[in-house]
Amino acid sequence: MxxxxxxxxxxxxxxxxxxxxxxxxxxxxxxxxxxxxxxxxxxxxxxxxxxxxxxxxxxxxxxxxxxxxxxxxxxxxxxxxxxxDSARAAMFRGAVGEKVFFMGEDRDLGFFEPLALIEAPAQIERVELKSAEGIVCTGPFDPMADPEALRPELLYAKQKGLKFLCANPDIVVDRGDRREWCAGAVAALYTAMGGESLYFGKPxxxxxxxxxxxxxxxxxxxxxxxxxxxxxxxxxxxxxxxxxxxxxxxxxxxxxxxxxxxxxxxxxxxxxxxxxxxxxxxxxxxxxxx
Incomplete structure (x- = not known):
């Protein structure tokens, strides 16, 4: 109770x-x-x-x-x-490969800064989706747009068998009085489509x-x-x-x-x-x- x-x-x-x-x-x-x-x-x-x-x-x-x-x-x-930080450690251990497609906003590019705590880290390279071994997502490209807009990219990724590293499991957040979509919403869609999503935040x-x-x-x-x-x-x-x-x-x-x-x-x-x-x-x- x-x-x-x-x-x-x-x-x-x-x-x-x-x-x-x-x-x-x-x-x-x-x-x-x-x-x-x-x-x-x-x-x-x-x-x-x-x-x-x-x-x-x-x-x-x-x-x-x-x-x-x-x-x-x-x-x-x-x-x-x-x-x-938890997701970065997994990425630098090679959880989704070394050539990754980044899904997110430019303000989150700090995600790819080197992580000294990992011995012999994977050499991460950001590439186009067609060349990727996996996806790293810090959020939608546009946090105000319905994640369904990303379905074509996700379908292509699912068909290639790419793993999806979700750096933020939240579905939405409220920025002041404005509600925004988060990476968790994209990961949930990818999972529902049959893709494999890796989560590192709460819960x-x-x-x-x-x-x-x-x-x-x-x-x-x-x-x-x-x-x-x-x-x-x-x-x-x-x-x-x-x-x-x-x-x-x-x-x-x-x-x-x-x-x-x-x-x-x-x-x-x-x-x-x-x-x-x-x-x-x-x-x-x-x-x-x-």
Whole structure:
């Protein structure tokens, strides 16, 4: 049974670390959410460790720069684990071959920067689709266009038997008041067409392994029962937490704001109906992270 709470403080004392989603929880894709910043600062002041666990296809350095632009201060978090870093490691280990077709926007070309942590990395070369051994996707070419527009390229790739590396399993995100498609929507279409998609962000295990390695790098050995996952994605943040057997706090005022009729807090009946429909059971729920 999901418990509706009014602030992170109510349950923070049960946990030593928080795996916190970014988009829809800490910022809205344009600016920081002030109440969330205060809540994370308070958690850290009480001795908690904040790991920002994001399905961004950007490397950790790119996410840090983005946080600075949005006004999320450094003292609200300890370290960052990105889907991009997890997927990059797989790419440089040759998960989809060395000649890859890149599907995404130019702003995500940092995905191909060398990764020093991999011994004898694959020599990645971006090529046209007809010459590719695999696909690397950080998102659609146009995040406002229906992913169905990519069906011809995906059909060709499927017929060639190309693997599809998805650097961001999110289906959509809200950038301010504008909803955009993400790489997860393209990967879902490719899978539905019979292609093979490889995922590295939430709700899949690789990003949680990375988050725990980030904790270990801070000198912290934290049991599963001492970790709280916080996020607004039922099928990413909450399902991922359930798969990892860690507690979760669902932010209803993010992607599910309208479905849960969230103002300051969600409507309890609408929240219950939404969670049943999504077939997830977060430990707690709150309207906004505060």
């Amino acid at each position: 999901t418990e509706l709470i009014d602030s992170l403080d109510q349950v923070a004392g049960h946990y030593r670390a928080a795996f916190v989603d970014l988009w829809g929880c800490v910022h809205d894709g344009v600016r920081a959410l002030p109440e969330a910043v205060v809540a994370l600062r308070r958690f850290r002041d009480a001795g908690g460790i904040v790991v920002l666990v994001t399905n961004s296809p950007k490397p950790r350095r790119g996410v840090k720069s983005q946080l600075e632009r949005f006004g999320v201060p450094d003292d609200a978090w300890d370290t960052i684990a990105t889907s991009g 899949h295990p690789p990003i949680y392994d990375l988050a725990r390695r980030r904790l270990a790098a801070l000198g912290q050995d934290v049991d599963r029962g001492e970790i709280l996952a916080i996020g607004d994605g039922a099928q990413t943040d909450i399902r991922g937490a359930m798969g990892e057997d860690i507690d979760s706090l669902f932010i209803s005022g993010g992607l599910a704001q309208s479905e849960t009729r969230t103002e300051r807090q969600p409507d309890p009946d609408a929240l219950g109906a939404y969670l049943r429909r999504e077939q997830v059971s977060p430990t707690y729920a709150i309207g906004r992270l505060r």
